[in-house]
Amino acid sequence: xxxxxxxxxxxxxxxxxxxxxxxxxxxxxxxxxxxxxxxxxxxxxxxxxxxxxxxxxxxxxxxxxxxxxxxxxxxxxxxxxxxxxxxxxxxxxxxxxxxxxxxxxxxxxxxxxxxxxxxxxxxxxxxxxxxxxxxxxxxxxxxxxxxxxxxxxxxxxxxxxxxxxxxxxxxxxxxxxxxxxxxxxxxxxxxxxxxxxxxxxxxxxxxxxxxxxxxxxxxxxxxxxxxxxxxxxxxxxxxxxxxxxxxxx
Numbered sequence: 001x002x003x004x005x006x007x008x009x010x011x012x013x014x015x016x017x018x019x020x021x022x023x024x025x026x027x028x029x030x031x032x033x034x035x036x037x038x039x040x041x042x043x044x045x046x047x048x049x050x051x052x053x054x055x056x057x058x059x060x061x062x063x064x065x066x067x068x069x070x071x072x073x074x075x076x077x078x079x080x081x082x083x084x085x086x087x088x089x090x091x092x093x094x095x096x097x098x099x100x101x102x103x104x105x106x107x108x109x110x111x112x113x114x115x116x117x118x119x120x121x122x123x124x125x126x127x128x129x130x131x132x133x134x135x136x137x138x139x140x141x142x143x144x145x146x147x148x149x150x151x152x153x154x155x156x157x158x159x160x161x162x163x164x165x166x167x168x169x170x171x172x173x174x175x176x177x178x179x180x181x182x183x184x185x186x187x188x189x190x191x192x193x194x195x196x197x198x199x200x201x202x203x204x205x206x207x208x209x210x211x212x213x214x215x216x217x218x219x220x221x222x223x224x225x226x227x228x229x230x231x232x233x234x235x236x237x238x239x240x241x242x243x244x245x246x247x248x249x
Contacts, residue, residue: 003221004119005029005046009038009061010081015104021109023115025180026224035064037160042073045162049119052098054082064078065097077118081106108178116228137240144201146247155246162199166192170231182223186215192230204233232246 005028008019016031023029023195032038036059039048050068052121054061065078080093083104093101100114169192173185193208195201211226241247 003074004029004048006119007032007038007041007047007050008114009035009051009056009064011056011058012053015053015168018106019111022106022111024043025178027110027115027119035059035061035067038064038075039067042068047074047076049115050078051102051115052078052082054080054093059098062096069097069182079114079118109174112178113222113228114237117226120225137201137203137237138244139200141201142198143244143246146199152247156241159199159241159247162201163234164196165195166204166234170227170234173227177224182215182220183218185223185227186212189230190216192234201237204230204237207233 006023008023008029008031010015010016010019010031011034013033016033018154020029020031029227030041030047032041034056038052039059041047042050052061052065056064061080062084065236068074068078077099078097080096080098080101081104082089082093082101090101099118102111102114104115142150143155169188174189176185176188189208189212193212195204196204197206207230211230214222214226
């Protein structure tokens with residue numbers, strides 16, 4: 001389990017249990033049934049992120065945030081959560097000082113991605129990224145070699161299939177991570193590693209080597225962030241092949 005800690009603030013007991021079930025798989029957490037209790041907990045302990053319901057009895061989310069800001073109780077990200085709003089209200093919540101907004105009913109995937117984005121934004125970049133940054137995303141020598149035996153259109157379709165398959169594998173990995181079945185994602189990383197090596201997707205290949213090594217050594221502390229970073233690398237590689245002159249003459 002991740003060592004980061006989230007404070008869940010919601011006056012509905014069922015909502016709190018939903019958040020606990022989703023967040024508890026990956027993060028430490030505490031709960032507060034209203035803004036007043038939340039302020040007490042924030043003064044007593046350290047949290048890395050706050051999920052703040054907007055409409056609460058005793059002390060609502062917006063006024064709780066004002067007190068947090070005015071009294072500088074903590075500096076961690078605060079995410080607004082509301083059942084009576086939609087994405088069009090995001091600007092309003094951001095203007096009041098929240099770092100992000102999530103509408104109810106909660107979608108687990110969106111919630112975890114949002115939390116990870118904010119909880120990790122001030123973390124140092126993993127050491128493994130340094131080596132990747134010195135490598136190109138796409139090894140052009142591999143591409144030119146493949147083009148010797150086929151058309152650019154056909155080779156481009158191979159790369160498209162690689163991205164599509166990788167995204168499907170990532171979806172399967174995400175399900176395993178949500179169930180804390182970390183050890184079972186090793187073989188899936190191995191598939192992406194092998195394919196990326198064959199096609200010259202260097203940054204993806206190098207990171208998969210490190211990711212796979214962590215899983216094999218049962219080092220699961222950073223599995224979620226490594227998964228999200230791998231997803232970012234593959235999405236970036238997708239953009240790369242879409243703009244490559246060799247693959248799009």
